[in-house]
Amino acid sequence: MLTEYKILSLAGNSIPVEETGAAVSVEQLSVALPAPQVKIIETKRVEGITPLPEAELVVSGGRGLKGPENWSVITDLADELGATTACSRPVADVGWRPHHEHVGQTGVAIRPNLYIAAGISGAIQHLAGVNSSKTIVVVNKDPEAPFFKAADYGVVGDLFEVLPRLTEAIKRHKNA
């Protein structure tokens, strides 16, 4: 039903910041809203982590992790950065990670400032959900992995060596 009230909402990170050089001023509006017709009974928020669509920093793992027992290399790096974790679809399909972490064509579409992808090949269906990220860092032991073509920075190496070293380097940098 069309009403006189229009609501505009924007997903976080959906519009990049652009310097135009124009002078702008912020105007405070006082709007008298009618009594709501919808009663909110309960609001549940995931505590502690930024939901993927709003995340500025994302660390993501794929089948290259070999199993859920190895996920600490992803979560340790994410904790150090204050990042949200994500995964490729097969990882969620086999139950290594929850489905809400799966990014791509059939999962969540994200556009963080930084997307770190480890052990993910970079299939077109995965890229469809992540290629609007501002900076993409790919860690893969296969130099021919298609993800490198979409990467801003690439590390050809074993993620089980590279990620812990990256985590340690960030820890040192934060403590310096």
Ligand SMILES: Cc1cc2nc3c(=O)[nH]c(=O)nc-3n(C[C@H](O)[C@H](O)[C@H](O)COP(=O)(O)OP(=O)(O)OC[C@H]3O[C@@H](n4cnc5c(N)ncnc54)[C@H](O)[C@@H]3O)c2cc1C
């Ligand atoms: C209709 C359809 C929709 C789909 N939608 C999605 C989607 O939304 N999201 C999605 O992700 N996929 C989706 N897929 C699946 C997609 O096509 C790929 O199969 C999937 O993305 C591959 O996941 P992966 O990269 O984790 O695994 P793999 O393709 O198996 O890649 C694993 C990678 O890890 C690397 N690796 C292995 N060991 C190491 C190591 N020790 N160190 C570093 N690198 C290592 C390998 O070199 C390889 O590149 C979809 C497919 C279809 C058909």
